[in-house]
Amino acid sequence: MTDQANLERAYRRLLAWYPREFRQEHEQEILAVLMASAPDGQRRPGLVESADLIRSGLWMRLCPSVPRSAYTVPGGRSQRKRQPPDLRIRRRVRR
Numbered sequence: 296m297t298d299q300a301n302l303e304r305a306y307r308r309l310l311a312w313y314p315r316e317f318r319q320e321h322e323q324e325i326l327a328v329l330m331a332s333a334p335d336g337q338r339r340p341g342l343v344e345s346a347d348l349i350r351s352g353l354w355m356r357l358c359p360s361v362p363r364s365a366y367t368v369p370g371g372r373s374q375r376k377r378q379p380p381d382l383r384i385r386r387r388v389r390r
């Protein structure tokens with residue numbers, strides 16, 4: 296097997312952590328992005344990349360009903376971008 300084939304196989308194994316419905320809809324696109332961003336000669340996913348894929352897949356499986364932030368949902372609260380509260384506090388302190 297070539298390095299590319301081994302890498303693709305490893306990525307497919309990591310994507311198995313995601314729910315089946317999500318994989319059926321998005322696996323090819325995610326796999327294409329992962330393969331395109333991999334450096335030449337890479338044989339397997341990196342530790343951080345693997346951990347992130349596993350974490351995200353588990354999160355989607357364990358918390359499927361957690362709503363997205365109201366700021367990212369169309370029609371949700373205010374569409375105006377706000378700074379996180381801690382940044383506003385820091386600005387007040389600096390003045």
